[in-house]
Amino acid sequence: MKTTIREVSKFVDQEVKIGAWLANKRSSGKIAFLQLRDGTGFIQGVVVKSDVAEEVFTLAKTITQESSMYVTAVVQKDERSPLGYELLVKDIELISDSTDYPITPKEHGTEFLMDNRHLWLRSRKQHAVMKIRNEIIRATYEFFNKEGFVKIDPPILTGSAPEGTTELFHTKYFEEDAYLSQSGQLYMEAAAMALGKVFSFGPTFRAEKSKTRKHLIEFWMIEPEMAFYTQDDSLKVQEEYVSFLVQSVLENCKIELKTLDRDTSTLEKIQAPFPRISYDDAIKLLHEKGFDDIEWGDDFGAPHETAIADAYDKPVFILNYPTGIKPFYMQPHPDRDDVVLCADLIAPEGYGEIIGGSERIHDSELMKKRMEEHNLPLSAYEWYLDLTKYGSVPHSGFGLGLERTVAWISGVDHIRETIPFPRLLNRLYP
Known part of the structure; x- marks a missing residue:
């Protein structure tokens, strides 16, 4: 089912497909955490190495900030999330990779941010x-x-x-x-x-x-x-x-x-x-x-x-x-x-x-x-x-x-x- 981050509450425990960009990511051994956005909102996608194909986990570990993708995942409730939900990722289809995105998670000056509004x-x-x-x-x-x-x-x-x-x-x-x-x-x-x-x-x-x-x-x-x-x-x-x-x-x-x-x-x-x-x-x-x-x-x-x-x-x-x-x-x-x-x-x-x-x-x-x-x-x-x-x-x-x-x-x-x-x-x- 194709949907948006805003609508995930309608598909708890169901598999969905969402077009998204990578806002940020971190990994811990055999798990990768993808911070995804699609314009309607932000949500975390969890990629567990043992649950996905090897190339999918490799992509999750190497995908760069602001790359675009289709994510296939199961919607799960998560009380720790501001949204109340997260995605258990099953597959990632890269649409377009992003190289050297200028606005990184570090601090930037106001003029720089305004130049890149x-x-x-x-x-x-x-x-x-x-x-x-x-x-x-x-x-x-x-x-x-x-x-x-x-x-x-x-x-x-x-x-x-x-x-x-x-x-x-x-x-x-x-x-x-x-x-x-x-x-x-x-x-x-x-x-x-x-x-x-x-x-x-x-x-x-x-x-x-x-x-x-x-x-x-x-x-x-x-x-x-x-x-x-x-x-x-x-x-x-x-x-x-x-x-x-x-x-x-x-x-x-x-x-x-x-x-x-x-x-x-x-x-x-x-x-x-x-x-x-x-x-x-x-x-x-x-x-x-x-x-x-x-x-x-x-x-x-x-x-x-x-x-x-x-x-x-x-x-x-x-x-x-x-x-x-x-x-x-x-x-x-x-x-x-x-x-x-x-x-x-x-x-x-x-x-x-x-x-x-x-x-x-x-x-x-x-x-x-x-x-x-x-x-x-x-x-x-x-x-x-x-x-x-x-x-x-x-x-x-x-x-x-x-x-x-x-x-x-x-x-x-x-x-x-x-x-x-x-x-x-x-x-x-x-």
Whole structure:
């Protein structure tokens, strides 16, 4: 019976055939232990000299790392295995041998591993991170489909900057200037006016010259927009969504979390509702913690976000930032003209902001005024202004950064390990 490592539990005490690669091996006299992987998982294959043909045992002793093969074996329960099973090998058919595989079981430097990212993905920990990433993507679609959202795909090539910044990748669109999108939000607002509750999931680009462990040049965003939703309504969706993601990973990625030595006790606490703190109170909290450099009106850096998050054991919303440090489209606070109705969701354990969101301006004159204050060319945003002219309603939305969320849930130190082929300030290879 041909199967995969993931499916071996269905064939206990039965003979199966699995296509696999050799991740590692060791031998002890008359027994060879093969660490096998097939993309669905990892399993140990035990080759006993007395149980196989002589050429099979010789092959088991000499086969090299990352060689590919078909393994015929009997599935056996093994409580010591993370998978709970192992293979008693009966036959090995070599498909392709691998010579001088560059990533050996010894320690390698980060730059070397990044240069060989196309091969590093095969390792246990990188495999585990990618499986967790996949589960978060799967759970995202499940959550929003269940909640009645419609998936909409905004354009990647745009004629203007959604947030009016200059950190854009410029290109030529025939005779016009164009930019790689840094957010699909404005287009999603248009979609929300047509379809009510929508979400996008796609790549975004920031030409930000940052080298921190929390930044990528190309990354993926989930951006929901909701008509007739206040900021408070949106916060409830956000905390339910993040809770759903965490619980889905806990349920469906047990082996991967164990492979990464993730402390799951911290993740098990992630259940809605989440604590909330105003920007004003966050400033006071930071002063109490000795951050005398921060003043009202300043944006928070990584050390500030970490200090705020450390006061809680769940992600925390920081509410109502000063108007001057937020984009033009955010709805003013009804009782104050110096702050807007927005929130950043800060993950625990030093992982920083994973969501930014707000209630959006729906008054045409106010939107036009804000655009002028931000020196935005009204001609480029005429279509966006139309949304406030023709049946505008209160609406809210947010954006979740996929890679930062993967980093937090999987517990990896650097965001570059959370995307298959990271694009960094000085890295466009492989």
